Structure formats: structure tokens, C-alpha cells
Amino acid sequence: MEPKERREQILEHAAFLFGKNGYHATSITNIIESAGIARGTFYLYFKNKRAVFEELLDALVIQINSKIKTVEMDPGAPSPREQLVDNIVGVLELLTKNRALLSILLERAVGLDQRSAKKLADFYEKISHTIDGSIQLGQQMGLVRSCNTKMASLAAIGVLKEVLHDMLRTPEDNQRLREVAGEVLDIFSRGVLIDGVSLP
Amino acid sequence: MEPKERREQILEHAAFLFGKNGYHATSITNIIESAGIARGTFYLYFKNKRAVFEELLDALVIQINSKIKTVEMDPGAPSPREQLVDNIVGVLELLTKNRALLSILLERAVGLDQRSAKKLADFYEKISHTIDGSIQLGQQMGLVRSCNTKMASLAAIGVLKEVLHDMLRTPEDNQRLREVAGEVLDIFSRGVLIDGVSLP
Amino acid sequence: MEPKERREQILEHAAFLFGKNGYHATSITNIIESAGIARGTFYLYFKNKRAVFEELLDALVIQINSKIKTVEMDPGAPSPREQLVDNIVGVLELLTKNRALLSILLERAVGLDQRSAKKLADFYEKISHTIDGSIQLGQQMGLVRSCNTKMASLAAIGVLKEVLHDMLRTPEDNQRLREVAGEVLDIFSRGVLIDGVSLP
Amino acid sequence: MEPKERREQILEHAAFLFGKNGYHATSITNIIESAGIARGTFYLYFKNKRAVFEELLDALVIQINSKIKTVEMDPGAPSPREQLVDNIVGVLELLTKNRALLSILLERAVGLDQRSAKKLADFYEKISHTIDGSIQLGQQMGLVRSCNTKMASLAAIGVLKEVLHDMLRTPEDNQRLREVAGEVLDIFSRGVLIDGVSLP
DNA sequence: TATGAATGAGTCTTCATTCAT
DNA sequence: TATGAATGAAGACTCATTCAT
Secondary structure, eight states: OOHHHHHHHHHHHHHHHHHHHOTTTOOHHHHHHHHTOOHHHHHHHOSSHHHHHHHHHHHHHHHHHHHOOOOOOOTTSOOHHHHHHHHHHHHHHHHHHTHHHHHHHHSOSTTSOHHHHHHHHHHHHHHHHHHHHHHHHHHHTTOBOSOOHHHHHHHHHHHHHHHHHHHHHSOOOGGGHHHHHHHHHHHHHHHHBOTTOOOO | OOHHHHHHHHHHHHHHHHHHHOTTTOOHHHHHHHHTOOHHHHHHHOSSHHHHHHHHHHHHHHHHHHHOOOOOOOTTSOOHHHHHHHHHHHHHHHHHHTHHHHHHHHSOSTTSOHHHHHHHHHHHHHHHHHHHHHHHHHHHTTOBOSOOHHHHHHHHHHHHHHHHHHHHHSOOOGGGHHHHHHHHHHHHHHHHBOTTOOOO | OOHHHHHHHHHHHHHHHHHHHOTTTOOHHHHHHHHTOOHHHHHHHOSSHHHHHHHHHHHHHHHHHHHOOOOOOOTTSOOHHHHHHHHHHHHHHHHHHTHHHHHHHHSOSTTSOHHHHHHHHHHHHHHHHHHHHHHHHHHHTTOBOSOOHHHHHHHHHHHHHHHHHHHHHSOOOGGGHHHHHHHHHHHHHHHHBOTTOOOO | OOHHHHHHHHHHHHHHHHHHHOTTTOOHHHHHHHHTOOHHHHHHHOSSHHHHHHHHHHHHHHHHHHHOOOOOOOTTSOOHHHHHHHHHHHHHHHHHHTHHHHHHHHSOSTTSOHHHHHHHHHHHHHHHHHHHHHHHHHHHTTOBOSOOHHHHHHHHHHHHHHHHHHHHHSOOOGGGHHHHHHHHHHHHHHHHBOTTOOOO
């Protein structure tokens, strides 16, 4: 088999098992048995278990970032609400299609080794900063009410995480993704917007 | 030492270590060295490592539940908002005083064994149901706007979890607990209340 | 079994195997099977294989040093030759009684890990220095002919090592130890003494 | 590349690595990376790792033997001492030029597999016999004093080995090779010759 | 009730060797 | 001839749990 394919194959099996049983409960033995390869073959492609995990995590972060587009204010562009819903739908879609990775993303720092934990923390930190910035911008534009923007951005992330976590438990239903995204955005936007203003 | 004290002693040391390093990273050796007891003694009081964790989890759930009071509508009672803030402050206080337990609570199902995971899930499920019920009641009373109540309750839990998670990372600041609780409640209540209505 | 006994037991079996098969060819599995203990038990007493080896090496060095007495010139003392022969016999006796350890001692740096190799090198270095010093003293006293003392001390060590190495291959014969020691000393002393002078 | 060249190339790289890091610490991977060939190619030329080592050892033994000339007593020949020094210088030169091989030669039996160990032992055995024979001849000629000739030949080998071992540790200094050879020979010859007689 | 020595199943990791292309 | 992907036996080490004292 071509090295690239084999790599991919190992990553897929590992992702599935990490997602299903968690990082610690997944042994190298599990991975190689699942992939149907010899023990040594695994180490031909990855230095160790952590390397696999980190690679999955990195790829996931990149994919997620690629789904998030900056909201455009051009006259011809869709409404901001539309664009935000699109962003949320994009992420939800990616992650529900990829439950294994989602599970990885939701696994908190505890349980991972230092480096992976740091990576995950950095990822959330960056998202949090972005949202925080948007909220502050909203305040300057007179759209967002006076509030602790740090707290508000945490709230936004928390809501999304919990919804995703719930999706992990319940059967997939892609039909409703747009609806869910809308609900989530509504709750959050009403939560921070000035009375009487609604997301255009 | 009295059997009951010894149990308690072991639980405390275990809680500290679980909280600090996570379930997996905490070994029996860590616990007994921390508690200053012999290996065999540990097994005199607990069937195995999981039993300790479950007992801590159970106790935590009981404590949290004891902090949540049903909102009273009596004329002489404090305003509903006041009561809700009190509830939130109560939980935040309990958990920030007890970072070890908080860390346990936030550790997601992944990584724990089946049974503990189930317990944690049930706990959140129950809270979710309670909030869901309250929101539906609010809708019947014409206070809460039409929305997916399940989603709304998830949102509420998500916001709280994320805020707690953040508290775990940052130095303790009990002064601001009430302020944080207020912010959280504001965001959430505005998110679900009918336009023009505010939490009394 | 008492910890001290168990330690000793493991050391003995390890020494035997290291001596018989060399450091690398001896696995932890070999040692525990030879000692009839469980895998974990080994690690209860030693951090790893190297730790066992180093402990054996240290003990050996100490024992050897204890066998070497400074030559006394007191009027009532045995002749210097007698004393030197005694020293050599002491070392030969110790090492032939303990073939496992001897084999360890002769195993050159190559094959051992950095640290153990250093220890062994240091040991020989120290002996070399001592001999070198004695030879220089002999020169000042007009007993030893002019020669490269460094080379001479290397020669002394080399002769002894080779003789020991040979003893390792041939059946033990403690009767002849004194004779061997005498021969070795004669060759070396004639080699460096001034013509006409003989070891008193 | 011509098969013969390729073989040579592999041998050279292996010799360098064996000499630098020892037999065990040198992996097939090291060798093929150093030689810049594919894994499979190695096994096209050698049955296994041991085969390479043995081939190097054999070649070394042959080279050493070629450096040792029988001492000629012809009237026109250089003095016996001169001839012996020449022999020693030849061997020292060969081995110091080829530190990799020297390191192999000094690596004692321990650590090598049975067969290679045997080969090395046989080599030393043969040298020992040769020296032993010469000493006995010297005794018959009334030049060498009465002594244990076996022990004396061991001494000769031991001195040489130790000097070589020392050369391995110190920077090369080919200028002094002849001087070193002289010192070594002096110590040894004085050690065994009859009083008053000196090597002609 | 307390101790702590002993256990051994389970993990990770390395590396000489094989074999299909 | 050459390649390099694949193999799997073997080795080191960990740790929850048991049990004789």
C-alpha cells in the first residue's frame, strides 16, 4: 500500500477509536488490530500514540478554521445573520460528519498530555478572542449592550460546545442543522444585543 | 484512626489528586502516599480506584443539588432574578471552593469508565430536564418566547460549564462571583425571554 | 521474603547472568526467571537493568579496593615483594571466586551505556594513576630505570587483565594463585627495575 | 555499482559505525543510512548483521597476521630487536590507522554472539601460541630465564592490548609509534630475559 | 485494622529480517 | 539488482490488585 494511503488508514482507525473510547482507553494494540496492520507498521508512520492524536487535532483545527468565514458587509452579500448561520452550520456539519473528531475536540484538557492539552486550549483561546473582538465591535457600533465581553464570548463557546456534545449522544439529523444553528444564534444574539435591536 | 475518618481522609486526598491531575494520571500509589497509608489499607476501604471516584462524584452531585433551590413566587420572597442569581452563586461558590471536584465534574464522559460516565451524563440530564421544565413553564406564562426549549436548556448548561471551566484556569476571585452570575443570567434570560420582558 | 534478602537474591542472579552472557544478552526476563520472581517484583527493587549493573559494579570496585593495601616499609613488615604478591593474590582470589563479577570487570566500555562505561573507565584510570605514582617513586629512589611511567603502568594493568581473562576461560585452580601472582610480579618488576636491582 | 564495490562500501560504513558505537549500538538502519542504500539491498550482500561483523573480523585478522614477520637470524638481517620492533610498529600502525577495526578487536568476547566470540578467542589463542613458542625457544637458547611461558605470553598480549586500548582513547600520534613499540618491548624483554642478557 | 511484598496482565517501543514489486 | 513497506518477536516498564503476616 502507498505510504500516504497507509498513513491515512491508520489516522482513520485511530480517530474512530479515540472518538469512541477516548484517548487513554485506546491502545496502540487497539489501533493496529482495527487497521489490520502489524505492530511495527504503526511505528513506521508515527512516532507514538501522541503523534497520531496531535495530527488528528491539527487537521481538525485547520478544517474548522476553514469553515469560518469573516462576515462581509458588502451591499450584495447575504445578511449578517445569514452569514453567521452559515458559519455555524459549516462547523456543525463538519463535526457531526466526523463524530470521532468532535469527540476529540470536546475531550477537555484533563487526560491529555501537556502538549496536546495546550494545543486544544490555544485553539479555544483563539476562537474566544475572535468572538470577543466581534462583540466589542458590536458595542462600538451601538448594537451590543454593555456587558462583560469576555464572559459573553465564553457563553457563545459554551452554548456551541454543549449543543455539539448533545449531538454526539443523539442520532444524527442533518436536516435540522440549520434550525439548530438558528436557535443557537438567536439565543446568543438576543442575549447580548441592545433591546429592540435584532440581528440584521 | 476511626474507620469513618480514614475513609474521609482517603477521599480528600484522592479528590485533590483527581482534581489536580485527572483521573488517569492519578495512581493508587499517588493516593496512598499522599494520604500516608499502606497499599493494603486503601483496599480495606474501597473496592478499587473507580469506587473512590464514584463516591466523590456522588457526593458532589448531592452537594450541588442542595445548592439549587426552587424559585419561590411568594409575595414576600426575593425577586425571581434574585433567587436565580442566588442559585448560580451557590453552585459557583461550591465549585470554586472545591476546584478538585469541579475538575472532576468538567471532565467529560470520555476517559472515564462506562459507569462513571453514565453517572455524570445522568446528572447533566437531570439538570437539563429541570431547566427545560422551567423554560416551558415560562412559555406557558407568556414570559418566554417560542423556541426549542431543549436547545435553550443545553445553552444554559453550556454557558455555565464554560464559565466554570474558565474559572478553573484563572485565579480565584470570589468577590466577583455574584457579578459573574448576574452576567450569565442576563445573557441567558435575554436570550429566551419575549421582547420587552425582563426577568423580574 | 525480607526486602534485603530479595535484593541480594536478584543481584546474585543478575551477576551470574551478566557474567555468563554479558550485559546485553541478559534480559530482565532472564533475570526474573532465574530468580523465580514476578516481573513487577524486579522493579520493586531496581529502577531498571542498568541500576542492577551499576550496583554490582560499585560493589565490585569497593571490594577490589579493599583488597589493595599500601606497601609498608616498617622494619618489622613483610618484604615489599611479599606485600605486593599479597595484594595481587587478594585481587585474584576475589575475582576468581566471583567469576560473574570478573567478567563484568573485563567487559570493556563498548556495549555498556555511557554511565557504566564511565564508571569502569574511572576505576581503571584510578588504578593506573596509583601504579604510575609508585613507579615514579621507584625512579626517585633509584630503583626503577628511566622509562615512560605511563606506559609502564598500562603494561602492569594489561598483564593483570590478560591473566584474569585467561583464568575466566580455564578451570579454577586456587592452589596456584600465589604462583601466578609471583610470576606476574616478576615479569613486571624485572621489566622496569634497574639492572642488577631486584624487588626486595 | 559493481557488486564488489557495493560490498566494500557496506563493509566500510559498517566498520566505521561498529568502531564508533560498538556492535550492539549499531543498527542495520544506521548502516544503510550511512551507506545510502535501501534496506533490502543490504541483505542482498550479507546474510545478516553478524555476517558483516565476521567478515570485518576475518579481514582484520588476515591483515594483522600479514604484519607479523618471523624473526630472521641471517647474518645480514637487522637485529632481532629491530625486527621485533618492526613487527610491533606494523601492528600498531595498522590498528591506529583503523580505529574502527581496533575497537572491534578489543571488544571482548562478552557481548558478541558465540561464533564471533570464538573467532576472536581463536585469534588471540594463536598469537599466544606463537609467542609462547618463541619464549620456549629463547629458554632453550639460554637467553630467557626460567619462567611460566604461558603466563609470559599472556603478559605480552596483555601489555599490547592495554597500550592499544589507551591509544583508542587518546589522540593519534603516529610519530611516537616506534617509541611506544620500543618501550613495550623493553619492558617485556627485560621481564623475561636472563639477568645481564639484553635483546640483541 | 494495617501492612507492604508480590503479582502479572497490559502497554509501549525497537529492530533484525522478509518479500512483493 | 534495487527498493522500501511490512512484519512480529522480543524487550522494557507500569500499575491496579491480591494476600500472607
